[in-house]
Amino acid sequence: MPGSQSSISERLDGQHVLLTGVTGFVGEALLHLMLAEVPGVRVTVLVRPKGSTSGTARTASLLKKPIFQNVVEAAGGIEELMAARVGVLEGDLYDAPALPSGLDAIVHCAGDVSFDPPVDEGFRTNVQGARELLTRVREAGSDIHYVHISTAYVAGRRRGSIPEGPVPQVVDLEAELAWGLGQRQEIEHRSRGTEVLTAERKKAEKEHSRAGLLTAANATEEARKQWVKDELVRVGAERARSLGWTDCYTFTKALGERVVEEHARTNRVSIVRPSIIESSLVSPYPGWIEGFKMMEPLILAYGRGELPEMPGAADTTVDVVPVDHVVAAIVAVLAHPPEVGTPAYFHVSSGDRNPLTFRTLYQNVRAYFDAHPFISGDRGATRLPEWRFPGSQSVERLLSTSERAFKVADYVIGHAPRSDRTRDLARKLDQQGRRLEFLRRYLGLYQEYAQAELQFSDINTLALYRSLSEEDQETFAFDTAVVDWKVYLQEIHCPAVTAPIRRLDEKRAARKRPAAAGPKALVEKPGVAAFFDMDGTLLSSNVIETYLWLRLQELSGTERFAELSRIVAKVPSLVQAERRERSAFLRSVYREYDGARLSDLDAIADEHLTDHILTRLSPAAVRKIREHRAAGHRTVLITGAIRPLTRPLLPLFDHIEAAELAVDDRGVCTGYLASSPLVGESRAAWMRQYAADNGIDLASSYGYADSHSDLPLLEAVGRPVAVRPDVPLFRHARKARWTIVDWQSSTSNTRTLNPAGGRS
Structure with a gap:
């Protein structure tokens, strides 16, 4: 990467940049950073209408969030900010509208980020969506810098050092795309066959016959629809693993990169591959996060005492990167376009130079909950499991045994005489059932990541960072080697992800307290x-x-x-x-x-x-x-x-x-x-x-x-x-x-x- 002391703001001054995915976690952080630190950029955001709410209204609502308060106030209000710097292109990624004229660059953040999406949705968003957008890019101009946000885990089930470059694959892109998009119709058709319907009908009639056959029929149809959803997820995961990827998400993101690489033959293209994106280290404030990402369900389940083990090795690296490092790297990449026909690849990751192991993650999360436990009703602090990392086979045996015991208990409760004790046991058993479902889904889903022996090289990313001026290195910080994992996990990340849960627990506890007044009187109303x-x-x-x-x-x-x-x-x-x-x-x-x-x-x-x-x-x-x-x-x-x-x-x-x-x-x-x-x-x-x-x-x-x-x-x-x-x-x-x-x-x-x- 050639050195240059011209600042990022100078390089991007006067440019017109299109952003996709700004209503998502990374896109929102990226929009905030560009509005706050790159004042000379004019942004257009591609936002689809949602129901009766237009894309413009959704963007205005986004800008009302607290992290945008300073830039909104500086502009004199949301309307003024949108008029001056934030245009809205109404449309859907699947059917992208014509792009505005005069574009200098596009950052494509939108995509299906679920690890186990229905296979057709994964292909539609991550592959076909990218193709549709690139068609519009070529129509809009020949010298537009296209920045594609992918994931480091497109490397799949490979082991060892992963370079910043194309992923070797021998997959027939067009055949897989056609197969993936056609799966919903095929699975819907199969769901109406006697094999599925007979099984679901018999289960529904056994459960609902006392309520009536129409109730059972409705339950059968709901079960059929759920079977379709589950089967779409299952076949996507199986196809991905058969070809060497961890799941449907990484498989479709890898194929999406193939589409982008075809475009790169005659255009300027950069591909940014973050690893596991979590809460911010510094900006817009320490611990800023929206929604649950990869680690949050596991951290919260552990804090609740509901995650007895992890099916990974203690010394396996879990590659985490704060979201502010990711968006800072994206802006730096945006300001340094590569040559036409030579796509640039950048890993935004931590495992190569600042590895966080599962043991270190566990020790710090446990230390946090030891100091700040969840309170379990009248029983005080939740008891935390002690992880010994026995291996995936031991964890699977433990889970399978628990599932068999649950089925027996569920049968007994379902046939027990009606009583307060029976209902209380049913409530506790349902909690246990939800816990087992959670463990089955997440341990199965994350097992591949927990056992991955990947080391993402970030040579290009580090060279880009070192090429920046000292001022830009401070403003656009993305050197992950500086992250102190103990401080990040115990003082920033865990407090941030548990805060909304603690507030919810307080509200639930308040609802359980006896009300000062009596029960609410019934409302007088005719026709009731x-x-x-x-x-x-x-x-x-x-x-x-x-x-x-x-x-x-x-x-x-x-x-x-x-x-x-x-x-x-x-x-x-x-x-x-x-x-x-x-x-x-x-x-x-x-x-x-x-x-x-x-x-x-x-x-x-x-x-x-x-x-x-x-x-x-x-x-x-x-x-x-x-x-x-x-x-x-x-x-x-x-x-x-x-x-x-x-x-x-x-x-x-x-x-x-x-x-x-x-x-x-x-x-x-x-x-x-x-x-x-x-x-x-x-x-x-x-x-x-x-x-x-x-x-x-x-x-x-x-x-x-x-x-x-x-x-x-x-x-x-x-x-x-x-x-x-x-x-x-x-x-x-x-x-x-x-x-x-x-x-x-x-x-x-x-x-x-x-x-x-x-x-x-």
Whole structure:
């Protein structure tokens, strides 16, 4: 690199530079540096509209961020800054618009930076996107300096010293591009075949059959879509590794470089290859970072005590570079264009001259959390795992064993009786499941990097840095040898990446503290209804219990024992029927009413069961129903129980929809229902018709239920509430962020509680 003492600002003075990717981490830092330190440059940014927000509006929002405050104030405001120095080119990289005239240079920062993108998206962004942009570059002028931001890991699975030059490869670019772009259509087609659909349908029906076959069908379709996403990631990773790359990201970035190198034959091209980009060392301030990059999920998981080991060798180098070093190097490269036909390559990395090993990383991260631990609820500081770096095979065995144990525990919890303890165990098990999913994904994804024995030579980058004046070396610092890893990790990076998590933990803790005021009052609003399930929601009962309540009242002592013994013997088969299909289960139970007189059942309910039912009625449920009535909401009970059992609840509800027993012309029950029972999806269908007939706005209405079979009822309203839910509904409610309440049954003298209000 020829020496020159003319400053970077002088070299770039008056130039017009196009930037892509300015809404991303590196692009934002680059825009800030150029606006702050290269005052003579005029910038145009390629920004695509997002929804109804234009690219210009998105750029204005970007410039409102704190790091741009000084340059915005110096310009007199955002509008003035954009008018003077920041133009916006509205458009998408995939279909790049014509570039503005008079361009001197382009810095292409945009790209898919996920390590495991769907294969078509990786090819579209990193390969086809670069090709589309370069087509526009050639149309715009013949002497435009094109600076391409790639990654040092395009080296793939090679070992040893990696020079700053082209990556040797024997890949058919056009064949791979066509294959990658065509994978979505092919995988979508495969996802609709019987092999995938049959497997997903059976799983969905097993899980959701009690809620209804349409619910299961919807779950099947969601599972199919997820299968497509996962398969697009899987085939991309497999193809990349079969050709010698770590993942789809590095594979497509390497092919993107091939496209750029073709352009370089007749144009000025520089290729900048950063390693793992992390928070800034100095500028715009120490620790500036946006979003989670490569190391953040692992650092946070370790601090939470959830990363027991690392599948890499302790002495393997993890090549990290602060983002301000990366963008400073880009600006220096921009100011020193190469000759036409001779592309220049620059590694912005640390491993060659200032290596950070996994052991050093671990020791410093642990030291930080020892001094500043995460607090785990009432248990105090989180216990930190001790890494011994046993090797990838040992870590895989540990993870596989944990996954098998999780599956067994998940099966047991899924079939355990409903209780507060069961739900608490389910919550903890779900946390464990998410932890295992995290470990499987990230350890698998980062294992290649943790075992990589790469040493990126940065001879060209160091020569460029040494060619700068002392003033520019200070302003545009990118000599990574100066980074003190202990200071960077313990005093800059870890505090920066944990700060937002600590703030979130504080907010969560504040939400868990009891509020000074009582519960928020319901809003009075016309056209609102509150729909309640009965068994398990309002009162702790079930259909078999309620049958016995009525039936045993008619029998003598000996007959009661015989009937009770008969029903107990049938319970296992009834429970299995209930798990398969609730409507068939209800019909089988209600067959037991064959021969009973309906008027006698009504009389028994009125004379003998009112107090017994009220024994099971939750006072919290009664209060909630009264609140709804006081707010002018229509209260509706939907139950699979037979109508006689709902008679004690008549004062509470504007409408009760219950199972009607069919009777003959003498009023004797036939053992059949007058119509299909309202269960699962039929409840939601009935609610929609009821709402239409009575002017009810379901989006503003409430639903209260306890079972996964009631999922359609809860999904039909805008304000669902899960009441002491079973494990499947509990999990769904947590995922959907529904309200979960615990309405305990009464423990007081039940004869004093009048559900209509007041006490008798």
